Amino acid sequence: MFTGLVQAVGRLQRCPQGVRVSWLMQAGAPLGSVALGDSIAVDGVCLTAAELFADGFRADVSAETLARTGLAAKADQQAHVNLEPALRLADRLGGHLVSGHVDGGGRVRGISREPASWRLELAWDDPAYGRYICEKASVAVDGISLTVAGCDPGGDRFWIAVIPHTWASTTLAERRLGDRVNLEADLLAKYTERLLLEGGRPAAAAPAQDLSDSWLAEHGWG
Template sequence: MTYRSILYITMFTGLIQAMGRLSHSGSGQLTLHYSTPTHPLLRDVALGDSIAVDGICLTVETLLPQGFVAAVSPETLARTTLGQLPEGSWVNLESSLRVGGKIGGHFVTGHVDGRGHLEAATQTDNAWMISFTVPDARVARYIVPKGSIAINGISLTVAECSPSGDWFSVAVIPVTYQETTLPYLQPGQAVNLEGDILGKYVEKLLQGRPNHGAADGEDLSLAFLAEHGY
């Protein structure tokens, strides 16, 4: 008999499907109540499913008539905004990507790198220009111009950023702004940030192979990657 092992990797796309209201149980659990009880997301949720809550991958432990309950570890509470959100806060929700599903945003793992803070949000004729500060250099290093960034689970493109990545802005179209929790953010409020996973792997390669040639003796460097379109 031949046995085959299948590796399941939970991924998201950063396209928010619904919003919910958060409540704390006081025992390391969070309860989410859907904003629209008849939303398709509610019909598809099953025990053990992974759902991104403000960009944080959580596992459904208990199903409710209009929501679900998930456990949250101390590490998650310390690294993300979940431990700071007051009772009844709105959060973004996205179910995990399924095989064959559309990838309209970018690959998001639901593993938050750290927090940033809203600086300002300004409405223009056809978009919202929103800027953030990023005090943690471990998060800022993955923020590059025109790169992908997940903000509270929302897949967005960096419009501008400082050389170090400790400040950046995004342009948000009206439909994204209106159908996510972005309108509820206040200046100075913390947000969850996840950098593009591709950048993390490139960084790992650069650190792990400093003297290995990319081709014909060339070093794998930032200059080499830029020259070849990365």
């Protein structure tokens, strides 16, 4: 699990066994002590460090991951990527719970400068995922935990107010109109939907329980 708070930026490139991430900071690993087998979010994609180098690590990438994310194109371009190590139980949860399992892609539909932020407009490639988007909900964009400032009725197109610190310390400043981004909807929205649906039908509602004096006394509230 991750928080969506990017801790470093690296460079992605292809290698025979998958992809290789190189730190942009050469004075030691910017993520601290990365060990073999550690999970690291690379542009919001959970990858496992399969081989370590002085300046980065290598990770294996499945066909499913390549098809669902934009890693292949970024590796071919040797593009910059956002990096975050896995969450530890003692860490602060400053963003929101991010699984690193990207739901699908999206496109940048608008970028504009505002007095105290940047307005970033995005649209899902698959509009069906719009049902997980609502105002003030959380969404991970290339692994960055962001808050939805507003959205179209279907949620397939939405916009975000990005503060200057996030804009400058991640790859967002490099985004251009039409660029592809990895999107992961809030886990809470997906689990809630799954619990409410059984085979496409609403789950049976629990029987109503009257809060009578006798019920409260029976359950220790009397």
